Every structure is written in C-alpha cells, then in structure tokens.
Amino acid sequence: MLVVRGFRLVGLSRMRRIRVVVMVPPPFWCHSYPWLRPFAQSLLRFLGFIFSGSAALLAFGGIFVILMYMSYRYLFRESVLAVLGSLAVVVGLTLLPTGVLAISISAKSSHYKQGVLMYLVLVLLCLEVSSGVMAQLYSVQMTSELKRTMDHLVSQYYGTHTQAPGNSPMDAVQRKLRCCGVQNYTDWLKATAASWHLLNEKPRVPESCCKEIYSHCEGDLGHLEQLFQEGCLKKLEDWLWVVMFCMFWCSIVVSVLGMLAGFCNGILMQILSHRLQILDSFTFT
Incomplete structure (x- = not known):
C-alpha cells in the first residue's frame, strides 16, 4: 500500500513538501502460521542460553590445547595445534555476546541488536x-x-644432542606420558646397540622409562617389570585424536546452531520490519 502525505502543488513550477511512506505488508506466512513468531523467539532464547553456557567451555578447552602444545612443542614442527586452540578461545569469546544478544532479542526485538x-x-x-x-x-x-620427530629424538639421544641424557625432550615426554620409546621400549635397543658393544655394558633404556615406584631403577632390561613398556607414539596419537575429534565436531555443532540462530533472527526481522519508510521527506523548490 502506498501512502502519499503532505502533497501540495502550486501552479506547475513549485512543489512544497512531499512525504512518501511505503507500507509493506507482513509476509503471507505471518498470517498462515501465527505460531511462528513465538516459536522463533523461544528457539532463539534457548540457543542464546546454549551459546552463553558453551562459551566458557570452548574458551577453557582452547586454553587447555594451547598449554598442551606448549608442553610438547618440541614434537611439533608446525604450530597448527596452537592455532586451533587460539581459534577455540576466539570462538568462545564470540559466543558470549552472541548468546546475550540472542536472549535479549527474544525478549525485546531491536533492529540494531538483530543486525549485530x-x-x-x-x-x-x-x-x-x-x-x-x-x-x-x-x-x-x-x-x-x-x-x-620422535624417531629423530631417539636416534640422537646418545649422539649429538645438546642436552645430557635424563634432561632431553624425549625424557620429558616419557615421564609425562609414562611410556618408553616410540612404538615400545625396544626402540631404544636399536638406537643404542653400538654404544653397548663399545662400552661392554648391558642393554639399558633411559631412566625416564622407569616407573616411579621403583626408586633404584636404572633402566636395566633384565627387570622389565620396573619399566614402562608401551610406546609414546600411541599415547600421543590417542590424545591428539581426541582433540581433533572434539574440535571438528564442535565446529560442526556450533556452525549448525549458528545458522539456526540466524534463521530465527531473520524470521523475527521479517515479521517486525513489515513497515518500511523509504522516503520520509523531500522538498522541491
């Protein structure tokens, strides 16, 4: 419906104030489905609470991933894990205002808030x-x-490493994960076989492979019950698989919920913005 207000014509050369207001009727589905607006408001409010609650979870999860990367950074040549943790923190910080806005819009709509x-x-x-x-x-x-990376650390353990045995990155990994070697403890047999023959010593593994309850353990292979026998690679793979699995599916879930929130917000914007004033006033002289 087109409404023209304030139209005044004096002769053919002079027009005063013209006010044009275009009344756009609500979409047809607003009348066909009167339950759509309360449904969109309720769903948007529910999504807002989910966003607000998951914001802290994602932020702390991202910080945890960053801290774990810092603990094992010598095993990663690329900083992809740190980037993923940072993205999780940013998403968590973005989810908080998104949830607050969704709850606020579901209670009282505002064109500015809906746009944000x-x-x-x-x-x-x-x-x-x-x-x-x-x-x-x-x-x-x-x-x-x-x-x-771990094969390189094992091969260089008794070689040209910069840190003495007992303080190397591989020792730190084995103590934290309670493991020994890459695949298992036998990796140390291959890496240090030459030194045993030269020094005429019994085969040993680093003392970082010893279980904490055995204070006198020196890595002697004759006492396997005192050693961690599982490899470190499998434990790290399991941990990283859990991290990647959670990151991937969190991305999918948040993306779907975000699109759903945008859809609900769009419905409310259509319903509440049925009146559009295109031209408020214009003066011809």
Missing part, C-alpha cells in the same frame, strides 16, 4: 569452518609428523 547478531553469527561461521577444516586436514598428517 547477524554479523556475529557470520563471524562464528567463518571461524568454525576454518577450525573444522584445519582439524580435519591436520589429523591426517599428524601421525607421520610425530613418528618422524
């Missing part, structure tokens, strides 16, 4: 897609990268 919510949902989608793709791609190559 749409922008935040778009940012969330970009962050989560990036995080999901990185997690999926890195999970494919992380096993070969870890094995290559």
Whole structure:
C-alpha cells in the first residue's frame, strides 16, 4: 500500500513538501502460521542460553590445547595445534555476546541488536569452518609428523644432542606420558646397540622409562617389570585424536546452531520490519 502525505502543488513550477511512506505488508506466512513468531523467539532464547553456557567451555578447552602444545612443542614442527586452540578461545569469546544478544532479542526485538547478531553469527561461521577444516586436514598428517620427530629424538639421544641424557625432550615426554620409546621400549635397543658393544655394558633404556615406584631403577632390561613398556607414539596419537575429534565436531555443532540462530533472527526481522519508510521527506523548490 502506498501512502502519499503532505502533497501540495502550486501552479506547475513549485512543489512544497512531499512525504512518501511505503507500507509493506507482513509476509503471507505471518498470517498462515501465527505460531511462528513465538516459536522463533523461544528457539532463539534457548540457543542464546546454549551459546552463553558453551562459551566458557570452548574458551577453557582452547586454553587447555594451547598449554598442551606448549608442553610438547618440541614434537611439533608446525604450530597448527596452537592455532586451533587460539581459534577455540576466539570462538568462545564470540559466543558470549552472541548468546546475550540472542536472549535479549527474544525478549525485546531491536533492529540494531538483530543486525549485530547477524554479523556475529557470520563471524562464528567463518571461524568454525576454518577450525573444522584445519582439524580435519591436520589429523591426517599428524601421525607421520610425530613418528618422524620422535624417531629423530631417539636416534640422537646418545649422539649429538645438546642436552645430557635424563634432561632431553624425549625424557620429558616419557615421564609425562609414562611410556618408553616410540612404538615400545625396544626402540631404544636399536638406537643404542653400538654404544653397548663399545662400552661392554648391558642393554639399558633411559631412566625416564622407569616407573616411579621403583626408586633404584636404572633402566636395566633384565627387570622389565620396573619399566614402562608401551610406546609414546600411541599415547600421543590417542590424545591428539581426541582433540581433533572434539574440535571438528564442535565446529560442526556450533556452525549448525549458528545458522539456526540466524534463521530465527531473520524470521523475527521479517515479521517486525513489515513497515518500511523509504522516503520520509523531500522538498522541491
């Protein structure tokens, strides 16, 4: 419906004030489905509480991933894990205002708030897609990268390393994960066989392979019950698989919920914005 107000014509050369207001009727589905608005408000409010609650969870999860990366950074040649943790923290910080806005809009709509919510949902989608793709791609190559790095650390343990045995990165990994070697403790037999023959000593493994309850353990292979026999690679793979699995599926879930929140917000914007004033006033002289 077109309404023209304040139209005044004096002769053919002079027009005063013209006020044009365009009344856009609500979409047809507003009348066909009167339950749609309360449903969208309720769903948006529910999503807002989910976003607000999961914000802290994602932020602390990202900090945990960053701290774990810092603990094992000498095993990773690339900082993909730190980037994924940082993305999780940013997503958590973005989810908090998104949830607050969703709850606020479900109670009282505002064109400004609805616009900001749409922008935040778009940012969330970009962050989560990036995080999901990185997690999926890195999970494919992380096993070969870890094995290559750990094999190098084992081979250089008694060689040209810069730190004395007992304080090397491999010792730190074995103490933290309670493991021994890459695949298992026999990796040390291959790495140090030459030194045993030269020094005429019995085969041993680093003391970091010893279980804590045996204070006098020196890595003697004649007492296997005193040693951790499981390899470190498997434990690291399991831990990284859990991290990548959680990162990937969190990205999927948050992306879907974000699109759902944007859809609900769009419905409310359509319903509440049925009156559009295109031209408020214009003066011809």
